Amino acid sequence: MDPERLKGKNILITGAARGMGAANAEAFAAQGANVTLGDLDEGAAQEVADRINAAGNGRAIAVRMDVTKRADNAAAVAATVEAFGSINVGLFNAGLNKPRFFMDIDEDNWDMIMNVNTKAMWLGMQETARQMIAQGPQERPYKLINVGSIASRKPLVDVTVYCTSKYGCLALTECGALGLAEHNITVNGYAPGVVVTPLWEQLDKDLVEIGFKEREGQAYDDIVENNLVIKRVSYPEDITGTASFLASNDSDYMTGQMISIDGGWVTK
Numbered sequence: 001m002d003p004e005r006l007k008g009k010n011i012l013i014t015g016a017a018r019g020m021g022a023a024n025a026e027a028f029a030a031q032g033a034n035v036t037l038g039d040l041d042e043g044a045a046q047e048v049a050d051r052i053n054a055a056g057n058g059r060a061i062a063v064r065m066d067v068t069k070r071a072d073n074a075a076a077v078a079a080t081v082e083a084f085g086s087i088n089v090g091l092f093n094a095g096l097n098k099p100r101f102f103m104d105i106d107e108d109n110w111d112m113i114m115n116v117n118t119k120a121m122w123l124g125m126q127e128t129a130r131q132m133i134a135q136g137p138q139e140r141p142y143k144l145i146n147v148g149s150i151a152s153r154k155p156l157v158d159v160t161v162y163c164t165s166k167y168g169c170l171a172l173t174e175c176g177a178l179g180l181a182e183h184n185i186t187v188n189g190y191a192p193g194v195v196v197t198p199l200w201e202q203l204d205k206d207l208v209e210i211g212f213k214e215r216e217g218q219a220y221d222d223i224v225e226n227n228l229v230i231k232r233v234s235y236p237e238d239i240t241g242t243a244s245f246l247a248s249n250d251s252d253y254m255t256g257q258m259i260s261i262d263g264g265w266v267t268k
Contacts (some may be wrong), residue, residue: 007032010084013096019197022150023236029058036066036080067094067120068077073127092121093144117165146189177256186255193262194233229264
């Protein structure tokens, strides 16, 4: 890992207390970036920030944020600028899921998932872009990175609302690329499949609860057997390389793209 690949990048990451968000924060800092870890669980985010600061490459701060609130998104951006002088990259990673079959979806399920996965991404993109525009032109593009999903590409019967939210992430990526190009801001994203994180561990339990699977672990086994070309689930460390690429200067000539990191699921 190049310890200077992301040197000079000041990066805000939402949902950074655990899972892919935490893994990306540590990977970015190991490559020289300064990172703001935004999460509703500020204590857990601070633990990740402490590990980063102890490692001694990039610097890190933790901020409490409810990603569904515009004021919290604006405050996290402001905290990044106060700590590091500017913001160059926003990674919008916060997300959740709660499976329901189509006829069992209610307004609470819809609003919860759409607010966190899609509305919050829009708010984060807008508030981060607002600051980037205020900072003025820089030689390299500013970068917004959205976390999509295999559910951005394929319909799944047990998670209709999640699919809707993640198709929305794809739309925000493509429309954001068009809308922000004049400000030298690129918008790209990546779409994981099954990543072993707290979100997926809870989803595994929830699928048993709604009767879609008979036992915990069956969802993993069935997906590996029936859907993946690479016959294993993934881990956050499988995601950090692509995320680092999108945050780095290597992706300067890309915008409006959603890269699949799903073990080949999208091809089947």
